[in-house]
Amino acid sequence: MAQNNFPGNDLSFPLNKLPNKSNSYLRLNTICPYFTMFPLDYPFEVLKYAKSNDKVLDPFCGRGTTNFAARLRGLSSVGIDASPIASAIAISKFTNTTPEQIISLCQEILTDSDKPENVPEGPFWTLCYHSSTLNQICKLRESFSEECNTDTSIALRALTLGILHGPLGKTVDSYLSNQMPRTYASKPNYSVKYWEERGLLPKNIDLLEVVKRRAKYSLSSLPPYVDGGILKEDSRNPIKNSSLPLEEFDWVITSPPYYNMNTYIPDQWIRNWFLGGNDKVEYSYSKQVSHSSKKKFSSELAKVWKSVADICNPNANLMIRFGSLPSSPCNPSELLEESLEEANCGWEINNIKSAGTAENGRRQSEQCVKNLGKAIEEIDLHAILR
Incomplete structure (x- = not known):
């Protein structure tokens, strides 16, 4: 494991207190920008009450923040998410590799003499990436489609997902695309019109050079390894997987998608392609x-709470942070209460309290819904499995 001597990195694991946000041990958690903003301090603070042998589960794990918080606490954890993008980012939170290994693997893939078999064509791809950069991206894409099971390849894949698109660098190239947001991918027609109106052409960016900088920044210091992993599954279904220990969980910490926030895959379409x-x-x-109606949405959540209860210990804790979109207002507390009642599997609500109004840039919907309006107060629900 790489643990270089950065200022403030003289930490004793497992952590009892989160270090300053600039500490390099926290950088793995930001390996790929993602629009579901679930602040690290929430699951980390919740888990201060956990015992050393407790197991943690997140059935809507997103980018794996709960799993990373568990790692910092020295706890085994499992995350579940149906999104291939989310699961690919989240599994990187368990990796135990070094920047040198990542750079070496990237160089090995890119120097392969074989040309990529499938390079997308059309106005969008021509204006989004320089042809040389796109070829490099496709080489990595095809390599990962054949094998991505080692810690190093998993970390490189997540890192590449994080640099696929973003703003143009003023001094140093940090992203591979023409001008674009970093947390979501603009749709093709809009992007082409935007670039053509401004005369923006893609730069010939060396993928390896960007990987070198990002790997040294994000993975120079890693927390000690813990057991666990990520399932790319639908958590509404019974949770079964022979390769992971899916039983006897003591903590379920999660933040479901807010009602009518259902554009995860379309808004991440370039990463999904990769x-x-x-x-x-x-x-x-x-x-x-499903977001077809509030009743249907509540029933879908009920299926998740039921499947989760089946693999939890008695007296397990369920912690849910939840809110609503200004464009689709609902009462978060009522919706969660209805879903837990319908689940009818032993979750007994202990308390519901305000989590405050998420500040700009930290709202779960911040990057995927336009014209959000005023933020809605979020809530934290705590239930116990009786």
């Missing part, structure tokens, strides 16, 4: 919770 998906936007994804 992971083997279509090179066009896919607007439907059957494995996500």
